Amino acid sequence: MLAMANTESSGDTARPWQCYNTAYTNAKAGMEGVDKEKVQRIVYEMSKGSQYFRNEERKEAFIREKIENMRARCAKLKPADLAHYQTVADKIILELEATRDLSRIWVHVDMDAFYAAVETLSDPSLKGKPMAVGGMSMISTANYEARRFGVRAAMPGFIARKLCPELIFVPTDFKKYTYYSDLTRKDEAYLDVTEVCKERGTTGEEIARELRAGVHDETGGLTCSAGVAPNRLLAKVCSDINKPNGQFILPNDRMAVMTFISSLPVRKIGGIGKVTEHILRDALGISTCEEILQKSSYICALFSNSSADFFLSVGLAIGGTDTPQVRSRRSISNERTFSATGDEAFLFCKLADIAEMLSTDLQKEGLRGRTLTLKLKTASFEVRTRAVTSQKNICSTEDIMKHASKLLKAELPVSLRLIGLRLSHFDEEKVGAPSDPTQKTLTDYMLSGDALRKNMGDQSSLDLDPTDHCMMHVEETCLSKDGHQTSCDYRDPLDENHLSNLDDSKSTSGNFEEKEEIYESTSNANAEKMNANDNQNEDNVQDVVRPLLGPGYSFPDQFEGSSLDRVNSVTKTLGDVASSSVSQKKFLLWVNDYKCSICGIEMPPSFVEERQEHFDFHLAEKLQKEESGTDFKTCVLKKRNVPKDHIASQRKHKKQKPSPKEGKHIPIDAFFVKSNQNF
DNA sequence: GGGGAAACTACTC
DNA sequence: TTCCAGAGTAGTTTCCCC
Known part of the structure; x- marks a missing residue:
């Protein structure tokens, strides 16, 4: 975020943007060579003075204070203390070194700018042009052309456009991404290909190449990058090196591994983010993995045991080589x-x-x-x-x-x-x-991947142990764009009925008639449910209604201890047209001749006046026309469309698992990670 | 003081 | 014109109770 280049630069008032790194990071693939000064200046200019900016400044001040405390603690360390912590560090390093395993071959496969690539595939005219998936408030991802301008994921669109005026915005289409991520078995995967390499007499490099070709063919043109290394931590780092559409192989050799890690910036390691990078750099002067080992005594002095273990294992380039258990x-x-x-x-x-x-x-x-x-x-x-x-x-x-x-x-x-x-x-x-409904087993992954298997050349050799399991993860996260609604979609929390209707588009529609239909069709079942749960909901009535009353209004005495039945009967009586037609269970709040009632309790006119914008008078007129015999104006709480189907589309349904095929069995330990999974 | 709950931070994409 | 996401996990610190 507001990472300072160093503590000395904090007083640089001539170029304040140099301190403001919110939107810029060269840690992301494709961001190398970006005009950092220009990007920082623009982002700073567009952000300064905003609430967001002030909060970032507050957070930055907190981190600076933390760093100052750490520096003070370092300064107080006596030679004897340092000698002690060096002994502790050396012991940990020895123990970690004893666990080093260079016998495995791990491949990490990662799709390139997944959402942007999918959009380009469906609209080839976007090819070669700077493009971002998302909108003016936030973008989900940017293609590599856009990244050259400093545009990146999680950047507000209005800043991205300033950085790149030609930037094309494409709205997110989760159904499309779901389709393609199904084809590719998601967009990020770890595979232990050790046994496959042995059996086929091939290399990790060749397997990675075949996997990438398989993804490309299967999807009709999407590319991915791969890293091949002795452990998952390194494989992940390696897959980022030759992005996009490339791969990098790190040999299973200690010298090669140590040479590779020594100059690697700590920020490239999964689990080290901008704050940790900032702290390591400004408190301890550590920027590369090699420097972690050089300052191991300070690491042990300042950090907890688990953090010190992690940092030292990073310095040694030691990562996980086993296949982690599926976690719930x-x-x-x-x-x-x-x-x-x-x-x-x-x-x-x-x-x-x-x-x-x-x-x-x-x-x-x-x-x-x-x-x-x-x-x-x-x-x-x-x-x-x-x-x-x-x-x-x-x-x-x-x-x-x-x-x-x-x-x-x-x-x-x-x-x-x-x-x-x-x-x-x-x-x-x-x-x-499995912790993710989108997770599938390794068997699903490989057995359903016909094209992949075809590209691997030997179908039978890739049949898998059906007991193997893996985890999956969607790389590019979902970005819901319903962020700035001003209207209100209030469903009665007392209504259990809506739960069964959530997958029904009608239940989320703003259309009045459709809601009525649902109510009619389910009212009996609902009434039974409510009777059954009456006692459970007694407190609930008050808890839900009371907050709605707002300051200055108390829950009416007549409803203290009321059951749902009582509230419903009163609501029906008083609400007549509005409540009985619209479903009093859908709307607690309605207005009768500009007098608002909540659960049948009339509220003072000021209550309505203060909330005018929430009432949909157009809908009220429609309701009035349809309900002949009414002589009063009825307004109901404005109903907002909730894009439930849009949300639902982000979640994938489990597929039928194909039966394992007969044939030669070579297990591949593969799993699909959660982003925060330990390496 | 141990342990659990709560609050907060960091990180991932 | 537009003005900084959402979902999930883990680690650390603080607080409170026994």
Whole structure:
């Protein structure tokens, strides 16, 4: 982020942008040779003064303080202390060296600018032109032509356009990427090809070449890069060296490995990001992996045991050579960004949306958990998390909202630009499935990869042990563009019925008639469900409604301790046209002749006036026309289209696993990683 | 003081 | 004109309870 070139440069007021590295990093493939000074200046000019910028400055100050503390600790170390830490470091280095395994051949395959490449494949006119996938607020990835201008993933589009005025923006199309990532078995993979090489008398280099050719043929032109090395840490680094459409082979030789790692910038290592790079450089003067070993005593003095172990293994170029166990998912979350607002009704609407999306995801994966974490990003970009652990496992929208609204309410008043919910601490019985619904087994990967096998030349030699498993990972992450909604999609958290409708496009439509149809078709089942769950939801009614009332309004006494049945019956009575037609379960909030009622309780006119923008008068007129016999103006809470199908398209469904084929069996230890997986 | 929960940070793409 | 994402994991620190 605001990485300082060095601490001395912090006082450089003539070129303040030199301190502002938010959007520029030459750690990314394709960014070499970028006019760093120009990019930094433009990004600085476009960012300065913004809330985002101020928050980055705050974070940078925090890191600088941390670095100063570390320097102070270093300065206090006496020769005897340093000698002690050197002994500790030497012992760790010896132990690590004893674990070095140069017998394996690992290949890391990585797709090149995946989203951008897919878009170019479907529109060849984009070829050779600078292009970014995304929009003005944020871009997901940029092709190599755009990267030469300093444009990169996770950069706001308006800055990218300033850097490259000819930049072509292509909106994200997740269905397309899903299709192609299915073909390529995702876009990043580790394969232990040791046994294949032995059996076929070939090299890792040749296997990598064949794999890349297979991906190219299978997809009709997408390219990938590969790294071949004795361990996963090195293979990952190597795959980045000759990007795009290239490969790099590191021999299984200690001298070659040590020579390779010695001059390698620490930032090239997976797990070392901009902050760690900054700290290592400015606190300890470490920029390359070789320097980690040279300053090993300081590493042991300043960092925790696990961090020191990691840094020293990086210095020695020692990485994982085994095939990691498939790990179960630890948490599941959903978050959305929107235009910053302090409107509490809006914030609770958003919260309800997210709770429902989370619940849908949980039910799709059959998960239940105990710890709910609310994530908030304030208008000033400050991130807060608040968590609660309940006695019982939860997964329903109602239960999530019950806890989430309490957590959010405790933070009010606050102006927010993001709300997220995460559920963790899963029910042990429910855990066991792969952590990612898109994960497939190694058998899936190879047995369904006909073209790949064809390119490998010998089908039978690649049949796999069906007990092998692997993990998959989507490299280019999803970027939802519903970030700046001003309208509100509030579903009654008391309504269990919507859960069964989430995959139905009608349930997310803004069309009134369609919602009514759904309600009609499911009301009986819903009523039964609600009766069954009546007791469970007694608290919930108040918890959900109370926050909606906003400051100055208390939950009406007449509803203290109310059951759902009572609320529903009153809502039906008072709500007549609005509630019975639109489904009182879909809308807690409605307006009757400019008097707003929540759960049938009339609110003062000021409540409506303060929230005028949330009411859809057009929809109200339509409703009024259709419902003859009404003599009052009815307004319902504006319904926003939630692109659920868009979200759903980001998640892939498991494919039927083909039956293992007969034939010669040579296992390939391959797995598809999560980005944060240890090497 | 140990252990668990919560809060926060860093990192990956 | 547009104005800085989303999902997930892990490590560290802090706090609180027993």
